[in-house]
Amino acid sequence: MKVPVLILLLMMMAPPLWAQLKSVAQIKADIERSGNGPLYVKDILKKKFVIDTIVIRSTQQFYGLPDSLAYHGKVGKVYGPYQGGKTLVQILAKSPTTFNHPGQIFIDTSVFSKRFADSLSDDIIKRIRAGAASFEDMARTYSMGGEAKTNGDLGWVATGYMMPQIEKALARCKKGDMFKIWTANGVHIIRKLDESKQDHGYVLLLRIFL
Structure with missing residues (x-):
């Protein structure tokens, strides 16, 4: 059985090109399934990322989307896209105070x-x-x-x-x-x-x- 040339080309693509063909919903699901978001983004998606520490000051007054998302979001869940479709956010961990x-x-x-x-x-x-x-x-x-x-x-x-x-x-x-x-x-x-x-x-x- 001959494999179409297009399929062969797709199979030879580097991971970043594969990632470009995926929908945002698929990318989010893959990050959540990976169990290690930063490593998956770095090695598989080949995308830039930043890890931020958010300090929750009040549970009644939030100082923008990051605070509200950090408090209400579920650990491991990926949210977004934000900033005109350019950014996804994953909750990595929470600590009490x-x-x-x-x-x-x-x-x-x-x-x-x-x-x-x-x-x-x-x-x-x-x-x-x-x-x-x-x-x-x-x-x-x-x-x-x-x-x-x-x-x-x-x-x-x-x-x-x-x-x-x-x-x-x-x-x-x-x-x-x-x-x-x-x-x-x-x-x-x-x-x-x-x-x-x-x-x-x-x-x-x-x-x-x-």
């Missing part, structure tokens, strides 16, 4: 005097503890930070990305506790919404340039 879940009502002392801010913060805490108002209501009404839009909820924040004095106070508290902390920016009324937990904090991303 400790996350805190605080609520905050922030009173800015560049707007109010320290005396007024102190009095107001005490009144807010008193009203919440007496059941006259909820933490969420007070955050929407008084907080001068972006958390006013989320009812005071700052989301899950990685250790090392909040002010040290606030993190130390949170470590001494239990779920539901409320306290106030002074910083150079003003007064922060903090509530510990949940106990600390371990979650994806560091993620290795393989970026493949097609």
Whole structure:
């Protein structure tokens, strides 16, 4: 049985040329099956790649697609293409870190005097503890930070990305506790919404340039 000349030529092609004939979906599937994305991309696909370390600071506020993809993506899965079809991304590994879940009502002392801010913060805490108002209501009404839009909820924040004095106070508290902390920016009324937990904090991303 004679093999067509075209088939013979295709069989003699170098791996990079074979890769060029594959669809993006096939390339993604091959990388996932390989079990070693960087090695497969380097030796088989002959494509350029970069390995990035992504640090997840918050599980509520992501700083672009890489952060969101790193947190939500599945290890081993290849995503994309991105950047006009030029880039694929594979999640290589994830490592945990400790996350805190605080609520905050922030009173800015560049707007109010320290005396007024102190009095107001005490009144807010008193009203919440007496059941006259909820933490969420007070955050929407008084907080001068972006958390006013989320009812005071700052989301899950990685250790090392909040002010040290606030993190130390949170470590001494239990779920539901409320306290106030002074910083150079003003007064922060903090509530510990949940106990600390371990979650994806560091993620290795393989970026493949097609």
